[in-house]
Amino acid sequence: MESLFHDSRNNAMTFQSHIRVRNLNVHYGREHALKNISLDIPDKKITAIIGPSGCGKTTLLKSFNRLIEPVDGISISGSVCVDGQNIYESGVDVTRIRKKMGLLSQKPYPLPMSIFDNVAYGPRIHGVRSKKALKEIVERNLRMSSLWEEVKDRLNTPASALSIGQQQRLCLARGLAVEPEIILGDEPTSALDPRSSQRIEQRFLELKKNYTIIIVTHILRQARRLADYVVFLYMGKLIEHGPAGEVFENPRQEMTREYIYGVIS
């Protein structure tokens, strides 16, 4: 879907849009968590959502694959279009939407099964039965998340025995195994040691050739290292969004400037 779109600076952009958010409002009970958000997430780039804690970063991220659902007192209005389809329309197959996206959470949550079964979980659900095919999928995705060499001799041992850093890479492999288009990361390195974080960041830089990557981060240096596009949220409001270089070097909004220079946090 080749289309021009505008960032908050009213520059016409030549990115291709992958996710298009329009007038998104999310309420948790009485709390207005996201206030009328409209933006486009560029295709096959790394987008970083930044902002202080509690500003709605994670809510925005989870609204992309409908992990926030209208249960538990959450109400959602507006639209989120992925590949042109509004995922909040009634009658949308949620599992198909979610299959398009891999999710990495703050703390890795491997499933309570073996390493092999963790990666094979998604493909099995989506109908892959052949043992040979599953083996091939598991190996390919573990290689892609650079975990294969470390675990190839113990694929049938429980995933819970892996280190936290390895678990996060396993979660990446597990997400990649359902052949998504988009990778969502909710502060994916915050529980990891520096070495493991670096490995995850490297994977992201390589994966963006083929995937649209969206990460939530509160580490500005990480956003600077990775992001092509930056979205700044504050108290549920979209303050500024645009190409990373411009937002970081020359923020338009006073608030963005203050956040980047550490005045507000």
Added chain:
Amino acid sequence: MKAASLIILSVLALILATILLKGLPALNLDMITKTPRGGFYLGKEGGILNAIVGSLYLAGGATLLSLLLSLPIVLYLNVFAGKRSYLAAFTRFSLDVLWGVPSIVYGAFGFTIMLFLGLRASLLGGMIAVTLLVLPIMSRTMDEVMRMVPAELLDASYALGATRVETAFKVMTRQTLPGILTAVLIAFGRGIGDAASVIFTAGFTDHIPGSLLQPAATLPLAIFFQLGTPFPEVQQRAYASALILTIVILFVCVTSRLLIRKSSKNIIK
């Protein structure tokens, strides 16, 4: 606090000592290999194999029935129902109330169900009453374990495109398997030891039940009837029966501990 812990330990020790001292002299191979012969309750030969087998059948069947009901209940409460669901809150409240209902009430209630179904005092009738008795215990025990499962773990499964059903059976039950086994064990222990719920519903017989519709003897009732006789040697056998019941429970307890340890290796902490 230490004193309180010591009190509970000494209570257990005293109970064990009592049944060991009084029961051990009467315990012999006949007790566990033979059914009562004529005059058993007057002190003549025979054993309580009928009650051992009856109790195992009854508690086993009731535990299985209860599991078939508990698992859907707790999966509904923890995977399908929203956090603010009134139905879920009401279900939990009902289970808590049912937990506190005395077992004789389940016996009486089970008896009316049996009348309604046209059943006589039988293994099946006893199973129904004991199922009612252990269902709240099993469900709430499982429920408490499932409530501890982090939402992120389920989200990880949803994010891969899994449905709630797949998440319930492939992730939730695996993650809580040790808790499920514990709940089954507690329910079995409670079921096999209860006398009041089976007194009207299961009946009592000297034979090993051959079908679900025949009456079944149970260990708690065997103890009750033997203690109620005026003969010291029969009363001693009651203690021996209590010892057997305790050993059965101990055996179940130890095996399930081993199973729980084995099933814990995949758990995500």
